[in-house]
Amino acid sequence: MTAVTPAPPSTAGAPAPADVAPGSRPGGRSRLRPAAGFAFGAALLFAVAPLALSDFRLALLAKYLCVAMVAVGIGIAWGRGGMLTLGQGVFFGLGGYAMAMHLKLADAGPGGMPDFMQLYGQLDELPVWWRPFASPWFALPATVLLPMAVAFGLGSLVFRRRVRGAYFAILSQALAAAMVILLIGQQGTTGGTNGLTDIQGFFGYDLDDPVNQRMVYFIIAGVLLALLALARQIVHSRYGELLVAVRDSEERVRFLGYDPASVKLVAYVVAAGMAGLAGALFVPAVGIISPALIGIVPSIEFVIGVAVGGRATLLGPVLGAVAVAWARTALSERFPGTWTYLQGLLFVVVVAFLPGGLASLWALARRRAERAEVHQ
Amino acid sequence: MTVLFGQLFTGISIGAVLLLIALGLALTFGQMNVINMAHGEFIMAGAYTTYVLQQSITGAGLSLLVALPVAFVVAGTMGVLLEILLIRRLYARPLDTLLVTWGVSLMLQQLARDVFGSPNVQTRAPDLLTGNVALPGGLTVANNRLFILALALAAVAALTLALRFTPLGRRIRAVVQNRDLAAVSGIPTARVDRTTFFLGSGLAGLAGVALTLLGPIGPTMGTNLIIDAFLVVVVGGIGQLKGSVIVAFALGVLQATGEYLTTLSVAKVIVFVAIVAFLQWRPQGLFTLRTRSLA
Numbered sequence: 001m002t003a004v005t006p007a008p009p010s011t012a013g014a015p016a017p018a019d020v021a022p023g024s025r026p027g028g029r030s031r032l033r034p035a036a037g038f039a040f041g042a043a044l045l046f047a048v049a050p051l052a053l054s055d056f057r058l059a060l061l062a063k064y065l066c067v068a069m070v071a072v073g074i075g076i077a078w079g080r081g082g083m084l085t086l087g088q089g090v091f092f093g094l095g096g097y098a099m100a101m102h103l104k105l106a107d108a109g110p111g112g113m114p115d116f117m118q119l120y121g122q123l124d125e126l127p128v129w130w131r132p133f134a135s136p137w138f139a140l141p142a143t144v145l146l147p148m149a150v151a152f153g154l155g156s157l158v159f160r161r162r163v164r165g166a167y168f169a170i171l172s173q174a175l176a177a178a179m180v181i182l183l184i185g186q187q188g189t190t191g192g193t194n195g196l197t198d199i200q201g202f203f204g205y206d207l208d209d210p211v212n213q214r215m216v217y218f219i220i221a222g223v224l225l226a227l228l229a230l231a232r233q234i235v236h237s238r239y240g241e242l243l244v245a246v247r248d249s250e251e252r253v254r255f256l257g258y259d260p261a262s263v264k265l266v267a268y269v270v271a272a273g274m275a276g277l278a279g280a281l282f283v284p285a286v287g288i289i290s291p292a293l294i295g296i297v298p299s300i301e302f303v304i305g306v307a308v309g310g311r312a313t314l315l316g317p318v319l320g321a322v323a324v325a326w327a328r329t330a331l332s333e334r335f336p337g338t339w340t341y342l343q344g345l346l347f348v349v350v351v352a353f354l355p356g357g358l359a360s361l362w363a364l365a366r367r368r369a370e371r372a373e374v375h376q
Numbered sequence: 377m378t379v380l381f382g383q384l385f386t387g388i389s390i391g392a393v394l395l396l397i398a399l400g401l402a403l404t405f406g407q408m409n410v411i412n413m414a415h416g417e418f419i420m421a422g423a424y425t426t427y428v429l430q431q432s433i434t435g436a437g438l439s440l441l442v443a444l445p446v447a448f449v450v451a452g453t454m455g456v457l458l459e460i461l462l463i464r465r466l467y468a469r470p471l472d473t474l475l476v477t478w479g480v481s482l483m484l485q486q487l488a489r490d491v492f493g494s495p496n497v498q499t500r501a502p503d504l505l506t507g508n509v510a511l512p513g514g515l516t517v518a519n520n521r522l523f524i525l526a527l528a529l530a531a532v533a534a535l536t537l538a539l540r541f542t543p544l545g546r547r548i549r550a551v552v553q554n555r556d557l558a559a560v561s562g563i564p565t566a567r568v569d570r571t572t573f574f575l576g577s578g579l580a581g582l583a584g585v586a587l588t589l590l591g592p593i594g595p596t597m598g599t600n601l602i603i604d605a606f607l608v609v610v611v612g613g614i615g616q617l618k619g620s621v622i623v624a625f626a627l628g629v630l631q632a633t634g635e636y637l638t639t640l641s642v643a644k645v646i647v648f649v650a651i652v653a654f655l656q657w658r659p660q661g662l663f664t665l666r667t668r669s670l671a
Binding site (some may be wrong): 082084085097142154157158161162163165166167169170171173174175177178181182183185186236296297303304307341343344345346347348351355 | 405409411432465466469470471472474475476478479480481482483485486489490499599603606607610638640641642644647648651652655656659
């Protein structure tokens with residue numbers, strides 16, 4: 001750091017106090033309300049959406065929910081931990097590629113090779129590092145553990161040496177750039193720019209069948225709810241409070257005897273695991289994973305949904321991610337250029353003038369209402 | 377020997393481009409701690425300025441000469457506008473500045489697409505810069521690469537002299553070293569910030585002019601370069617220029633060597649790993665200003 005004004009170490013922008021101390025709501029209601037909200041969300045996802053939406057729209061929703069899973073992780077790492085990770089696409093991609101590699105191998109049958117390898121690579125046999133992915137017992141855990149391992153490796157190096165703030169953001173973005181270039185460069189074994197496409201089956205089920213697509217949607221919705229429950233547990237635990245403390249004043253936490261590097265590392269690794277899982281489920285839902293879905297631009301687009309919804313809240317990132325993804329589809333179909341302007345404007349307006357996201361509007365309105373009650 | 381020299385020169389010329397881009401970033405990031413993601417679009421603005429000027433000025437050499445100062449002013453003005461409208465309000469939140477300026481860069485890219493069209497455009501290079509210079513021993517270096525190297529070095533020299541000897545440079549250094557103390561000593565820090573932003577963005581415009589000599593001009597040309605340039609600043613250490621100069625050339629040579637020994641994609645990964653490893657050794661970058669802040 002230079003000797004500029006000692007800006008507050010937290011760069012995440014101060015969220016409204018109401019968001020920061022979630023444990024301090026008055027007794028009885030606080031237990032019941034999340035459970036009720038959870039049940040409402042589950043009903044919406046499992047009953048209302050499948051009934052109200054066409055197969056096409058439901059498949060789109062499944063895709064958005066995958067993005068929302070990444071957003072839950074970013075909400076923890078960035079909203080709670082203050083680590084602006086601009087490279088979540090890497091973890092999303094690792095999970096996605098691990099899953100897609102397995103499905104490609106399953107499609108090809110025992111001893112077979114994915115179609116593209118003969119096409120670009122002129123390979124006679126499967127590359128060594130593809131082989132373990134033929135087994136679901138390796139591939140499925142790998143979709144989560146591989147991203148977590150990469151995040152652990154990078155995070156433990158970087159956080160231990162107190163690389164943070166903008167430096168960390170740039171490094172995470174550079175990781176995304178490097179990953180994409182590597183994938184494109186190794187076209188013979190990774191599919192290059194096209195990625196892994198044309199995935200037919202999902203553990204024996206034909207993905208072209210709308211019934212099976214619905215099944216994939218239900219799996220995705222269930223996993224998202226589970227991740228939200230996990231995120232809630234993390235945020236409301238003692239660890240969650242420590243994470244917020246590290247975000248707001250890393251030095252003080254250090255002086256209190258904690259190790260901020262480990263605290264941040266856990267959040268970063270958890271976020272990576274969530275992104276990996278999201279990538280893995282994205283593949284059967286959409287049928288493709290490619291460098292264009294995981295590079296610098298998609299990585300930063302994951303962040304914008306979180307910012308719009310409210311980075312330091314639990315539900316904000318999910319709602320924001322779904323809303324932004326939906327708006328993108330709705331608008332870019334009709335006016336492609338306008339959407340880019342709008343997206344840029346969204347970044348500017350939300351981050352600059354509403355750092356708490358749309359969730360802070362709600363908190364603001366509630367506080368207004370309370371104040372009005374007091375005055376009466 | 378020839379191959380070695382060729383690779384070395386390729387590396388140095390990659391480094392020169394990186395340096396031109398990173399200089400402006402080093403200025404603004406170092407002084408204001410602000411990450412300006414729209415810097416890449418200022419490069420694009422410089423490049424399109426060259427293209428527009430070439431439509432009216434027919435001589436390629438003359439138009440290039442005219443483009444240098446014009447692009448500097450165009451990009452600098454855009455930078456000042458950005459500073460006044462947005463960045464000034466966000467000095468306490470550097471990470472948010474990153475996202476906001478990313479939004480600005482998206483809009484500028486789309487604007488370029490609407491004005492100039494999505495396909496890349498090309499400028500004509502002056503005859504003087506299209507050939508090669510033959511050196512003794514059968515070595516050749518491309519003229520345009522030499523020109524860019526000279527431009528980068530001239531920019532470094534001018535900036536160093538300006539920072540060291542002019543009143544403005546003195547003020548900038550004072551603000552970089554201790555903003556509060558500078559402010560109480562009567563230095564108008566807000567105005568200094570704006571001037572620094574003008575200079576930094578203007579340098580991006582110059583880089584844009586230089587890049588027209590190397591390849592086509594397109595709406596997304598800035599995005600690809602900006603991350604490497606940020607890495608240069610991060611590794612070089614902020615608050616001074618010499619770190620960026622050394623690191624730009626070092627990364628350029630590393631990239632070129634890696635590319636020669638393996639492939640382009642593997643070289644990029646090697647560079648990334650090298651940077652993470654380097655930051656283990658010096659997390660604050662190559663050179664840092666000594667401060668008493670906790671880090």
